[in-house]
Amino acid sequence: MWPFPKKKSDASTTSGTLFFSNTLSGKKEAFIPIKPGFATMYSCGPTVYSRAHIGNMRAYVFADLVARTLRSSGYHLRHVINITDVGHLTGDSKGDPSIGEDKMEKSAHEQGLRASDIANRYTDLFIEDIKLLNLDTAHILFPRATEYINEQIKMVQELEKKGYTYRTHDGIYYDTSKFADYGKLGGLSDAELKAGDAASLEERINVAAHHRIAENKEKRNPADFALWKFSPPGARRQQEWSSPWGLGFPGWHIECSAMIRALLGTEIDIHTGGIDHIAIHHNNEIAQSEGVFEHPFVRYWMHVAFLNIGGEKVSKSLKNDFYVSDVTERGMHPLALRYFFLQAHYRSPLSFSWDAIAASNEALHRLWKLSAAIHLSAKGVSVSTPAENKMLMLLQDDVGTPQALAYLWEVLRDDEFTAKEKLGVLKVAEPILGLSLMNPPEQARQLTLKELPEDLQSVAAAREKARLSRDFEKADTLREKLATRGYRVEDSPEGPIFTMLPNSAGK
Numbered sequence: 485m486w487p488f489p490k491k492k493s494d495a496s497t498t499s500g501t502l503f504f505s506n507t508l509s510g511k512k513e514a515f516i517p518i519k520p521g522f523a524t525m526y527s528c529g530p531t532v533y534s535r536a537h538i539g540n541m542r543a544y545v546f547a548d549l550v551a552r553t554l555r556s557s558g559y560h561l562r563h564v565i566n567i568t569d570v571g572h573l574t575g576d577s578k579g580d581p582s583i584g585e586d587k588m589e590k591s592a593h594e595q596g597l598r599a600s601d602i603a604n605r606y607t608d609l610f611i612e613d614i615k616l617l618n619l620d621t622a623h624i625l626f627p628r629a630t631e632y633i634n635e636q637i638k639m640v641q642e643l644e645k646k647g648y649t650y651r652t653h654d655g656i657y658y659d660t661s662k663f664a665d666y667g668k669l670g671g672l673s674d675a676e677l678k679a680g681d682a683a684s685l686e687e688r689i690n691v692a693a694h695h696r697i698a699e700n701k702e703k704r705n706p707a708d709f710a711l712w713k714f715s716p717p718g719a720r721r722q723q724e725w726s727s728p729w730g731l732g733f734p735g736w737h738i739e740c741s742a743m744i745r746a747l748l749g750t751e752i753d754i755h756t757g758g759i760d761h762i763a764i765h766h767n768n769e770i771a772q773s774e775g776v777f778e779h780p781f782v783r784y785w786m787h788v789a790f791l792n793i794g795g796e797k798v799s800k801s802l803k804n805d806f807y808v809s810d811v812t813e814r815g816m817h818p819l820a821l822r823y824f825f826l827q828a829h830y831r832s833p834l835s836f837s838w839d840a841i842a843a844s845n846e847a848l849h850r851l852w853k854l855s856a857a858i859h860l861s862a863k864g865v866s867v868s869t870p871a872e873n874k875m876l877m878l879l880q881d882d883v884g885t886p887q888a889l890a891y892l893w894e895v896l897r898d899d900e901f902t903a904k905e906k907l908g909v910l911k912v913a914e915p916i917l918g919l920s921l922m923n924p925p926e927q928a929r930q931l932t933l934k935e936l937p938e939d940l941q942s943v944a945a946a947r948e949k950a951r952l953s954r955d956f957e958k959a960d961t962l963r964e965k966l967a968t969r970g971y972r973v974e975d976s977p978e979g980p981i982f983t984m985l986p987n988s989a990g991k
């Protein structure tokens with residue numbers, strides 16, 4: 485099993501109580517880990533057949549916020565984000581990932597590449613993107629499903645031995661009627677499962693579709709799903725393995741169950757994902773793991789609401805997807821996207837627009853400037869203050885990032901707080917918010933006249949001269965000239981201060 489990363493402080497010294505909303509109980513609960521001082525967390529990762537979009541990014545920034553809150557509260561944490569590089573079928577957009585084509589094989593075919601090349605390309609892009617959003621990738625393990633085929637086969641065999649499986653023409657299926665608690669996540673009742681009527685609850689969005697699509701007529705129950713699929717007769721797949729049931733490949737759900745067991749154990753503290761995974765994928769993970777282990781396997785199920793555009797979920801199939809690169813190509817900092825996510829609570833749907841990202845970009849740059857000024861004026865070491873405790877409590881309360889951001893602005897702007905106190909609050913907030921507030925990027929730095937490009941130094945000097953002689957029209961024209969080149973000028977008692985405009989790299 486993967487060992488816990490080393491932590492400087494003693495394992496037993498955790499501070500404060502964390503509260504998380506648990507989809508399993510439908511309530512906000514105090515976090516009580518399996519082992520005091522330690523936490524294990526698994527987040528369903530991307531299917532690497534194409535680039536992960538900004539909707540997916542919301543799910544990973546959320547997982548990162550949970551991880552950072554745990555670490556800041558003193559926990560040793562093992563965090564796994566898996567890489568799905570086989571077995572995720574196209575039918576899942578209609579509610580059934582047991583049917584359709586393998587997304588990896590389809591993408592490989594379309595692009596004339598090997599599935600492994602596709603997997604490498606999109607895994608690398610995924611890691612690059614989440615790094616730009618300040619995910620601490622050095623402390624996350626990214627296992628690939630194809631590296632755990634034996635573990636998956638073993639788990640299917642165990643389920644087979646316990647009588648949970650049956651064979652059809654195209655694979656080995658899980659008989660959901662054999663698992664008494666099937667559908668317990670999100671509280672799917674027997675009646676709802678039978679009727680397929682789940683429209684009343686947002687989390688159950690896919691269930692109705694799921695029950696209508698029972699394409700494999702040999703399925704015993706509509707909710708049954710493939711654990712192992714046979715390679716189609718007469719066709720060679722790029723990715724296939726021999727198994728006790730013949731040549732084939734694993735179902736998507738078994739991958740997570742097997743990797744969790746191999747890397748984190750048979751019971752873990754936290755499992756995260758988007759709300760679209762509750763109804764099917766996560767109920768199926770529970771059916772598999774608890775079917776084998778015969779005890780609960782996840783203590784806290786945490787789910788993030790959708791990032792939407794115009795009322796529709798951001799998704800590849802709806803063709804309304806944007807990427808981290810779209811943010812940077814518009815001249816904005818990638819952390820503007822992170823700031824935008826943090827403004828909403830993770831359980832609330834969030835509506836994307838370019839105006840909102842531009843506003844986040846502006847706000848983040850202002851925050852960087854405020855933080856940089858505090859670093860300059862705060863002398864000495866900060867002492868623990870009520871404001872710092874309040875900041876930590878806001879974040880420990882179910883990852884309360886909107887409240888924490890609002891409080892951060894309040895403290896930084898309010899002169900009732902000393903520079904030292906402000907710095908203390910920044911030091912508590914930043915390790916969780918992850919907005920680079922302790923080391924703002926170059927754009928946030930105040931520049932002297934001499935640091936401007938040479939030809940702009942005379943423009944800036946001429947503007948100052950015009951301003952002092954009250955020729956405001958000329959001063960404004962010259963200010964505009966600086967702005968078109970990406971520099972903002974502000975007047976202070978000490979003279980003009982220059983900064984780069986948020987959307988500019990300076991020219």
Ligand code: AMP
Nearest residue numbers: 530531539540542543757758790791798
């Ligand atoms: P997928 O590759 O579709 O399995 O998605 C990877 C992760 O992103 C899962 O946790 C999904 O629930 C999540 N996800 C997908 N689309 C969105 C969205 N529009 N908003 C928030 N999370 C999403």
Ligand code: ZN
Nearest residue numbers: 528529740765
């Ligand atoms: Zn999963």
